[in-house]
Amino acid sequence: MKLLCVACNEPMQVSSVEGPEEGSVSVSFGCATCGQRVALLTNPLETQLVRSLGVKIGGQSVGHEPLEVVRASLAPQSQGALHAAEGEAVVWTEEANARLQRLPPMARPMARTAIARYAREHGVTTVTPELMDEYRAHAGF
Amino acid sequence: MLKRYRDIAGDGGSNIVGQVEALTGRVRARMARVRRRLAVTSGKGGVGKSMLTTNLAILLAADGWRVGVLDADLNGPCLARMLGIRGPALRLSPEGLHPAEGPLGIKVLSMDLLLREGPVPLVWEAPTQDHSFVWRDTMEATALRELLADTVWGDLDVLLLDLPPGAPRLPALAGLLADLDGALVVTIPSEVSRLVVERAVELARAHAVRLLGLVENMAGHLCPHCGAVGDLFVRDDGPLEVPGLPTLARIPFDPRIAHCADRGRPYAVEHADTAAGLALRALATQVRTLLSPAEAAR
Numbered sequence: 001m002k003l004l005c006v007a008c009n010e011p012m013q014v015s016s017v018e019g020p021e022e023g024s025v026s027v028s029f030g031c032a033t034c035g036q037r038v039a040l041l042t043n044p045l046e047t048q049l050v051r052s053l054g055v056k057i058g059g060q061s062v063g064h065e066p067l068e069v070v071r072a073s074l075a076p077q078s079q080g081a082l083h084a085a086e087g088e089a090v091v092w093t094e095e096a097n098a099r100l101q102r103l104p105p106m107a108r109p110m111a112r113t114a115i116a117r118y119a120r121e122h123g124v125t126t127v128t129p130e131l132m133d134e135y136r137a138h139a140g141f
Numbered sequence: 142m143l144k145r146y147r148d149i150a151g152d153g154g155s156n157i158v159g160q161v162e163a164l165t166g167r168v169r170a171r172m173a174r175v176r177r178r179l180a181v182t183s184g185k186g187g188v189g190k191s192m193l194t195t196n197l198a199i200l201l202a203a204d205g206w207r208v209g210v211l212d213a214d215l216n217g218p219c220l221a222r223m224l225g226i227r228g229p230a231l232r233l234s235p236e237g238l239h240p241a242e243g244p245l246g247i248k249v250l251s252m253d254l255l256l257r258e259g260p261v262p263l264v265w266e267a268p269t270q271d272h273s274f275v276w277r278d279t280m281e282a283t284a285l286r287e288l289l290a291d292t293v294w295g296d297l298d299v300l301l302l303d304l305p306p307g308a309p310r311l312p313a314l315a316g317l318l319a320d321l322d323g324a325l326v327v328t329i330p331s332e333v334s335r336l337v338v339e340r341a342v343e344l345a346r347a348h349a350v351r352l353l354g355l356v357e358n359m360a361g362h363l364c365p366h367c368g369a370v371g372d373l374f375v376r377d378d379g380p381l382e383v384p385g386l387p388t389l390a391r392i393p394f395d396p397r398i399a400h401c402a403d404r405g406r407p408y409a410v411e412h413a414d415t416a417a418g419l420a421l422r423a424l425a426t427q428v429r430t431l432l433s434p435a436e437a438a439r
Binding site (some may be wrong): 001002003004007011012013014020022023029030032044045048049052053054055058059060064066067068069070072073074104111114116117121129 | 142143144146148149151152153154155156157159161163164219225226230233234235236237238241242255263264265266267269271272275276279283284286287288291295353391
């Protein structure tokens with residue numbers, strides 16, 4: 001989309017972008033020749049249409065963040081999982097890692113995931129062989 | 142006379158075209174370390190695309206390939222579960238989103254790993270959910286592009302992309318991933334499925350997407366007790382064919398395939414000697430040959 005100053009027959013430039021506020025973005029344009037200013041106000045559907053393209057009106061002013069559209073757009077009921085992914089928070093001691101390596105390769109990822117989840121659920125941030133024993137007893141292995 | 146759209150350079154400062162090019166460039170940069178990209182597709186749902194993807198991934202990884210799997214079915218994700226991955230398994234760093242690690246080191250990314258556990262549907266936060274049909278497809282294409290571009294796949298020999306049902310899905314992916322190496326087309330031996338799949342094939346050809354071949358899934362019923370293969374679908378005119386598309390494999394239905402998938406176990410490894418296991422093995426060999434003719438010739 002381009003805006004044209006009818007009086008000057010010259011293209012207008014984006015001068016500011018505000019919002020979204022209550023689903024609306026306000027984009028101000030100015031004519032460099034006559035100084036005329038206009039504002040484009042989007043409705044919520046138009047705002048979402050632009051957002052869904054993964055682009056920003058007015059241009060990218062900050063650097064790209066990994067997965068920024070997905071993270072910003074996942075509804076609140078989904079965000080717990082993303083925060084957990086960001087946090088990870090569980091550290092494996094060398095001994096625990098070595099013990100994990102003794103499992104068949106096929107079984108390692110499932111065991112790692114299950115033990116890490118058990119640790120998080122119990123507020124533990126470091127996986128040790130002792131915790132692995134505890135998990136083993138808990139899981140009935 | 143007032144200037145027309147084409148008379149004006151730029152777009153007033155948003156540089157939307159440049160932003161889109163940058164997004165495309167990020168996909169290209171990430172894919173530079175991925176040697177091959179293969180889609181598993183069908184116009185039809187419920188034909189076994191995810192089963193095929195997971196078992197191919199396992200077999201290719203067992204052959205020593207570094208394999209990644211992207212579950213491109215954002216609304217019906219199941220690959221993580223089928224590969225035995227549960228709970229929070231992703232890590233985000235400034236470099237990007239680190240995928241989960243599945244069996245044999247397979248890198249796995251699926252929307253179900255980004256959602257809270259349980260029956261949580263994919264809902265995009267938006268200023269309005271009214272008329273979401275207007276933007277939802279676009280949102281999903283953007284999300285898929287981000288998952289391709291922002292995932293730390295590392296060095297892979299192949300990235301398998303499991304697509305949702307629907308004829309336009311493959312051309313849409315090819316639009317996001319210009320260097321897609323090809324696609325496997327999955328069907329079941331029914332006339333209804335053939336009709337839908339043929340339409341999808343025609344659409345893919347119209348977009349110049351390379352199709353490696355057809356995989357006929359549920360091609361007979363494999364008795365888990367005696368190993369005999371009987372009819373599952375009744376066809377009056379012989380094996381199903383799609384004109385111009387070689388049939389790479391016919392995989393019989395084995396109830397243990399679904400059982401393994403539910404438990405996150407690799408059927409093709411655990412039941413390697415069954416008719417279905419052998420068909421999957423032969424298919425994996427063909428896929429390697431088709432994707433790496435020079436390697437196969439050595």
